[in-house]
Amino acid sequence: MRPLLDQLISLQDIDSELIKLRSIRGDLPQQVKRLQDELSEIEEKLNTQEQKLLLFKKEQDITKLEIKALEGKQQKYQSQLFEVKNNREYDAVTMEIENVKENVDQKEERLLELMDLDQELQKSIEEIKTELTEKKGQAKTKDGQLNSLLKKTEAEEKTLEEKRNKLVALFQPRMISTYNRILKAKNGMAVVPIVRNCCCGGCYKSLPPQRVMEIRDMEQLILCENCGRIIVWDEEKASKMDDAD
Numbered sequence: 001m002r003p004l005l006d007q008l009i010s011l012q013d014i015d016s017e018l019i020k021l022r023s024i025r026g027d028l029p030q031q032v033k034r035l036q037d038e039l040s041e042i043e044e045k046l047n048t049q050e051q052k053l054l055l056f057k058k059e060q061d062i063t064k065l066e067i068k069a070l071e072g073k074q075q076k077y078q079s080q081l082f083e084v085k086n087n088r089e090y091d092a093v094t095m096e097i098e099n100v101k102e103n104v105d106q107k108e109e110r111l112l113e114l115m116d117l118d119q120e121l122q123k124s125i126e127e128i129k130t131e132l133t134e135k136k137g138q139a140k141t142k143d144g145q146l147n148s149l150l151k152k153t154e155a156e157e158k159t160l161e162e163k164r165n166k167l168v169a170l171f172q173p174r175m176i177s178t179y180n181r182i183l184k185a186k187n188g189m190a191v192v193p194i195v196r197n198c199c200c201g202g203c204y205k206s207l208p209p210q211r212v213m214e215i216r217d218m219e220q221l222i223l224c225e226n227c228g229r230i231i232v233w234d235e236e237k238a239s240k241m242d243d244a245d
């Protein structure tokens with residue numbers, strides 16, 4: 001058991017180093033991810049607004065053509081007025097002219113509305129573009145920060161990961177999964193030494209003397225009954241922890 005427990009201590013050492021290295025990045029990776037999500041959202045919004053603007057422009061063009069056609073029609077009726085032979089015909093043509101005029105009025109009203117919408121939309125598009133430029137700048141900065149941090153720790157991390165993989169291969173898978181579970185649940189600290197010759201170095205609860213002796217023998221895997229961490233005899237680490245107190 002002893003070599004295995006010693007290897008567990010080494011594994012914990014590697015994991016503590018890895019955790020320390022990764023903690024340098026803080027929440028930068030999440031920040032970068034968040035900014036990228038925001039960027040795609042803004043780009044999508046911009047795209048939607050630009051499509052809308054295209055539709056407005058198209059409708060404006062069509063409406064202008066329609067007005068032109070109606071005006072042509074009106075001129076035609078206007079000249080027909082000179083050719084009418086009786087009052088009935090005169091009334092009929094006049095009514096057509098009125099209809100056309102009304103139609104032109106409606107189209108012109110819509111055209112003004114469209115021009116207003118067009119302007120509003122252009123303004124909003126400009127605002128979105130400004131927002132996009134700002135966000136792009138922020139994303140670029142954060143990305144650069146993250147990359148330079150990654151570059152700094154990359155080699156060291158790789159070495160540690162290789163060491164870890166070699167070490168892990170020496171254990172029974174069940175033991176590694178127990179270790180990993182504790183590591184995850186206990187904030188990256190799965191293996192702890194006895195401190196002050198009496199207590200769990202994870203939760204500082206005092207242990208029965210019999211337990212302390214068993215742990216000192218390093219012959220079996222013993223978990224703290226209080227916090228669930230693996231307790232080992234490691235004087236060097238224990239004294240460091242005592243000093244830190």
Ligand SMILES: [Zn+2]
Nearest residue numbers: 200203224227
């Ligand atoms: Zn404990």
